[in-house]
Amino acid sequence: MVMKNWSKLFVVFALVVFGVNQARAQRSLKDDEANKAAEVKDLVNGGRYTFEATKLVSGKGESKPLKATYNLDISKDTLIANLPSARSGSIRFTCTHFAYGTEPGKNGHHEIVIQPKEKTADMQAEKLKLDISSLGYTTLTVIRPKQSPLSYYGYIKEPGAEFPPVSARY
Numbered sequence: 001m002v003m004k005n006w007s008k009l010f011v012v013f014a015l016v017v018f019g020v021n022q023a024r025a026q027r028s029l030k031d032d033e034a035n036k037a038a039e040v041k042d043l044v045n046g047g048r049y050t051f052e053a054t055k056l057v058s059g060k061g062e063s064k065p066l067k068a069t070y071n072l073d074i075s076k077d078t079l080i081a082n083l084p085s086a087r088s089g090s091i092r093f094t095c096t097h098f099a100y101g102t103e104p105g106k107n108g109h110h111e112i113v114i115q116p117k118e119k120t121a122d123m124q125a126e127k128l129k130l131d132i133s134s135l136g137y138t139t140l141t142v143i144r145p146k147q148s149p150l151s152y153y154g155y156i157k158e159p160g161a162e163f164p165p166v167s168a169r170y
Helices: 002-046
Strands: 049-057 063-074 079-084 090-095 098-104 110-116 127-132 137-143 150-157
Touching: 002 049, 002 110, 002 150, 049 079, 049 137
Parallel strands: none
Antiparallel strands: 049 063, 049 150, 063 079, 079 090, 098 110, 110 127, 127 137, 137 150
16 A cells, blocks of 8 residues: 555656656747847847858759858948859859848848949849848848849858958958
8 A cells, every 4th residue: 555655656756857847948948049039139230140051042943951161241331242153153242332221020030131232243142131030040032133043041140250341452
């Protein structure tokens, strides 16, 4: 009889411990998501961050994971692009004259539109659109002159490039 009570007590104790651990894990996950959302919001509002591409999607819908590091570094006065093209080659440029607009999207998303004002030979983008989720997952769409748009999936993070001052000449 005493053994049955002990086994029932042990089962109840195990269920309580399991329930507490589940609640703690869910609370921890929500806390992590809230912290990440705050970090993303700070990066976007600060206007200085790096988009790191992990997958390229061509205008034809073909996608391929990226093995090398490709990114778009953004600051209030400089864009530095190093992105792959659908074929061989890449989209590479530095731009210091551009319009930058941001709007809050649905469910904590941020919608960013960047329109370069420079029309140089190496400028391979008419417009860049970023859709940034509250957790930092991002879709970048590059609208190119006389070509189909390219899309990239990835995420934003702390800036990784050293931005030259605007007055710097090369």
